[in-house]
Amino acid sequence: MKPPALARFLAAVVGGRDDRDFVLGDLDDGFQRVLAERGVRGARRWYWSQVLRGIGWAVRPDAEVIRRRSWEGTAGDLRMGVRTLRKRPIYAVGVIGTLALGLGSAALVFTVTWRVWLAPMPFPDPDRVVRVFETEPVDMTSAVEGGAEQRTRWRISPPLLEDMRANDWTTLEAVAGVSDHIVDWEQDDEARRVTTLAVSPELFAILGIVPEAGRLLSSDPEVPEVVLTTDFWARAFGRDPGVLGSTTMELDGAPHTVVGVVRLPSGYPSDADLVTRLSFVEEQLGEGMRGARYLDVVARVRPEHSVAEASSEAASFVRALGESYGNHAGWGAELVVLGDDLTEPFRGVLSLLLAAGVTFLLLAVINVGGLVAARRAEARHDRAVRLALGASRGRLLRTSAVEGLLVGGLAAAAGLVGAYWLLGPIRALVPPDVPRLSEVGLTPPLMALVLGIGLGLGVGVGVVGHWLSRGGAAFRPDDREPVSALGGRRALVVGQVALTTLLTTGGIAVLRYASELRSIDVGFEAEGLRSSWMTLSQQRFPGEEEWLGVWQGMLDGMQARGIDAAVATNPPMSGSNWLFGFQADDAPDQGFAQHHSVSEGYFDAMGIDVLEGRVFDPDDRASSAPVVVVNEAFAEEYFPRGDAIGREVRVVGDLRTVVGIVGSTRHYGPSAEVQLEMYVPLGQNPWPNGAILMRTERSDADAVLTDVARAIDPSLEATSTIPYTAYLDEWFAPLRLQLVLVGTLAFLGLTLASLGLYALVAYHVSTRRREIGIRMALGAPVDRVLRGVVGQGLLLAGMGGLGGLIAWYALLPTTRDLVEGVNPTDPLVPVLVAMVVGVACLLATVVPAWRATSVDPVVTLKAE
Amino acid sequence: MGSREYLGEFEQVVLLALARTKGPAYGASIHQEILDAAGRDVSIPAVYVTLKRMEKKGLVSSEVTEPSSGGRATRNYRLLPAGERALARSRELLERLWDGAGVHAAGETA
Numbered sequence: 020m021k022p023p024a025l026a027r028f029l030a031a032v033v034g035g036r037d038d039r040d041f042v043l044g045d046l047d048d049g050f051q052r053v054l055a056e057r058g059v060r061g062a063r064r065w066y067w068s069q070v071l072r073g074i075g076w077a078v079r080p081d082a083e084v085i086r087r088r089s090w091e092g093t094a095g096d097l098r099m100g101v102r103t104l105r106k107r108p109i110y111a112v113g114v115i116g117t118l119a120l121g122l123g124s125a126a127l128v129f130t131v132t133w134r135v136w137l138a139p140m141p142f143p144d145p146d147r148v149v150r151v152f153e154t155e156p157v158d159m160t161s162a163v164e165g166g167a168e169q170r171t172r173w174r175i176s177p178p179l180l181e182d183m184r185a186n187d188w189t190t191l192e193a194v195a196g197v198s199d200h201i202v203d204w205e206q207d208d209e210a211r212r213v214t215t216l217a218v219s220p221e222l223f224a225i226l227g228i229v230p231e232a233g234r235l236l237s238s239d240p241e242v243p244e245v246v247l248t249t250d251f252w253a254r255a256f257g258r259d260p261g262v263l264g265s266t267t268m269e270l271d272g273a274p275h276t277v278v279g280v281v282r283l284p285s286g287y288p289s290d291a292d293l294v295t296r297l298s299f300v301e302e303q304l305g306e307g308m309r310g311a312r313y314l315d316v317v318a319r320v321r322p323e324h325s326v327a328e329a330s331s332e333a334a335s336f337v338r339a340l341g342e343s344y345g346n347h348a349g350w351g352a353e354l355v356v357l358g359d360d361l362t363e364p365f366r367g368v369l370s371l372l373l374a375a376g377v378t379f380l381l382l383a384v385i386n387v388g389g390l391v392a393a394r395r396a397e398a399r400h401d402r403a404v405r406l407a408l409g410a411s412r413g414r415l416l417r418t419s420a421v422e423g424l425l426v427g428g429l430a431a432a433a434g435l436v437g438a439y440w441l442l443g444p445i446r447a448l449v450p451p452d453v454p455r456l457s458e459v460g461l462t463p464p465l466m467a468l469v470l471g472i473g474l475g476l477g478v479g480v481g482v483v484g485h486w487l488s489r490g491g492a493a494f495r496p497d498d499r500e501p502v503s504a505l506g507g508r509r510a511l512v513v514g515q516v517a518l519t520t521l522l523t524t525g526g527i528a529v530l531r532y533a534s535e536l537r538s539i540d541v542g543f544e545a546e547g548l549r550s551s552w553m554t555l556s557q558q559r560f561p562g563e564e565e566w567l568g569v570w571q572g573m574l575d576g577m578q579a580r581g582i583d584a585a586v587a588t589n590p591p592m593s594g595s596n597w598l599f600g601f602q603a604d605d606a607p608d609q610g611f612a613q614h615h616s617v618s619e620g621y622f623d624a625m626g627i628d629v630l631e632g633r634v635f636d637p638d639d640r641a642s643s644a645p646v647v648v649v650n651e652a653f654a655e656e657y658f659p660r661g662d663a664i665g666r667e668v669r670v671v672g673d674l675r676t677v678v679g680i681v682g683s684t685r686h687y688g689p690s691a692e693v694q695l696e697m698y699v700p701l702g703q704n705p706w707p708n709g710a711i712l713m714r715t716e717r718s719d720a721d722a723v724l725t726d727v728a729r730a731i732d733p734s735l736e737a738t739s740t741i742p743y744t745a746y747l748d749e750w751f752a753p754l755r756l757q758l759v760l761v762g763t764l765a766f767l768g769l770t771l772a773s774l775g776l777y778a779l780v781a782y783h784v785s786t787r788r789r790e791i792g793i794r795m796a797l798g799a800p801v802d803r804v805l806r807g808v809v810g811q812g813l814l815l816a817g818m819g820g821l822g823g824l825i826a827w828y829a830l831l832p833t834t835r836d837l838v839e840g841v842n843p844t845d846p847l848v849p850v851l852v853a854m855v856v857g858v859a860c861l862l863a864t865v866v867p868a869w870r871a872t873s874v875d876p877v878v879t880l881k882a883e
Numbered sequence: 884m885g886s887r888e889y890l891g892e893f894e895q896v897v898l899l900a901l902a903r904t905k906g907p908a909y910g911a912s913i914h915q916e917i918l919d920a921a922g923r924d925v926s927i928p929a930v931y932v933t934l935k936r937m938e939k940k941g942l943v944s945s946e947v948t949e950p951s952s953g954g955r956a957t958r959n960y961r962l963l964p965a966g967e968r969a970l971a972r973s974r975e976l977l978e979r980l981w982d983g984a985g986v987h988a989a990g991e992t993a
Contacts, residue, residue: 030928033928033931033932034928034931035935037935037958038910038931038935038958040955040956041909041910041931041955041956041957041958042910042927042928042931044911044955045909045910045911045914045927046927046928048911049911049914049927065924068926069926069927069928070926070928071926072925072926072928072929073926073927073928073929073931073932074928075929076893076926076928076929076932076933077928077929077932
């Protein structure tokens, strides 16, 4: 009877080479003994139990041995690693710097992408919070894209919002409007301007906002209440809980009771000091206001329904309204997940960025691998010496790994410091329109992640380096690189140069697109124009007559102080949209156009060309014949025979005669379609809010504005003027983000590619040191040696540049989707870029080339 | 090296058995000694693994004998002074801990 074979095999393994025979012999003896006592079964069971317990014991680590090994060994290896790196500072800086570049850019890219795009919005179930849009009739400006019908999305008008809030929805829990204002807070005869969000009370539930103190706004629209935001509570009231419920704030002349404090979620809605109830007076809910689509409206979808279901319910709701109101005829609605809508403009560039970040990290690792391998000859020497001195192979491997750990740790730290320094400029360069960019930062988990990756990569690189330098204890003086490995490294450098060319070309293409857009004629002159907004309080200025009085008083007062100004309700690119319905006299259907109510000086102040007929004069008032001025696009579409002047257009119920045609403006920005526009005289159609526009360089413009306003009514105040170019800047925000990021990446890529090329050429030179030495000793001219070295670099850089160009053209269809406005018909850009990249890479070969020529033949040969 | 460490329980058992064994101490005899003296049927491979580890720490030494007539070769172990010191230290530690622990060993009566 024999012991079980498998158990016997395992016992042999546990015993190891030294004790195998003894263990097996002793176990066999024991087996026979037990067999005699307990029979076959008992003996087998005994044998198995012996072996299994032995395995259990063998795999249990011996704590003391491990501790001693790791501590004493690692400390020694660490000292050794520091010594190695200090001995070769250029190598150390190259390796650590390259890895740091890769890690730093990856960290940067990741944190920006995470915060701006991927991190869930900070409210409960963010996927059910949607933004509500009203969508244009199909036959208006919508285009069919990829087979799917794309309807232009609009915001929501006050009457539609109130209809939606009052509706009993199957798919929606609640609907709320949001609108931001600046209001005056009067306190002890002093007025302070505070930013205020006027919201429907349902907003709190939709966004999951709970009061930090006190309570939220009540649902009673008659009670004026205000909720403070946490920052404002601290700033204005020192977090005094006593203000809640008892304090009254005079806001735009109306007393509001402070009822609570909330913390607004970051990213949405915009930051503010106060939150008040969004409510409307009778006139704002009239039928004509159904075209004033300016409110941001959000809703929460019920958990048992999908966003698509809710979207179609909202669409049928608006369609049904279209039967009663011309302003909704043919319109629909669409719900879009709020988080998606906020990040949508940035997603293309961010995904590009993420891919680039990962690629860079990869390239950095490969480059470091190249640098490590370049030290191979020396490492072999070292290794041979240490093996000769009795170091074990395992020990050598550990030394390499610890050196890698050191490199990885230092690189991660350097990368994080670099990323930290870059964050500031990036935040400054990119306007605050990019959602949540202000929150982007290096959080402890991210830093831990980067450190972890750094250490891991370091060890990996160390181990690979060790593996590369293996190959026997014998030290062979003529240690040449195998051709295949060198070829691989060359391909790598070519690939990097190609990638850099690609990125830089993309960056320049975006830059050129941006400058082209800037040169597009928007139809008005933003430079030198300033604007300020005024909202007239309903209590002090209840009707049209009072509104007109204020506007006229403002214009007259400003003029008396030497500033020509104009008033307008809907200036272009300011974010306001007044798409009103109209009916041209012989057109069967209602059309839609941007409605502007403007004072006489508007066209002059804005620099809008008058093409035909006249614009407004002081005689166009309520008592005179109703008139309208249309833009060129309007005239071409509705009066194509050039007979617009004298024709009639019905605008918000009034039949108006066309008296003039003006140039078209780009209401939505340089790249958007030109809109139909119609202008009516302010004197015939005043509104309680509007922009004051002035073309002035005077530094006291704000003071004059305030003085004039106060002179009319002490409660009146205008927002401080901002240059109109700020609206353009805002519009360019996503484009600038692309520019900054692509630019940074291109720069990093250039650095990495140069480093890669440097490592390769340096290595090449170091292996040919002897040959160069001999050649120079034999009298070879310096320039010939130099040419050989530089020539190699030039060849690689050239191939890379060419590859990048080919890739650029191959990838054009894709990049055009990702990066807005890439222009394929611009051959000069990529060629220029390829040259710049090539030269930069070539520079990287200069140092090793110079070193090659400064080789002293005697020293070199002696070293051999 | 390692002299500052205390022995694990199984290490103590194996070392004590080694010290008690009359005649040549090798895996099987140490196993038998533990079985006889303590009634524990420990794993023979585990004994070898432990002995090897203690040899590395310098607590025991070993030599392989020539096969005796009709028998097999064995690896015989010897307790080194460092091993004796380690045993003494471990005992001391336990005694100090037992002192005043207020627990009574099995079989003792209060």
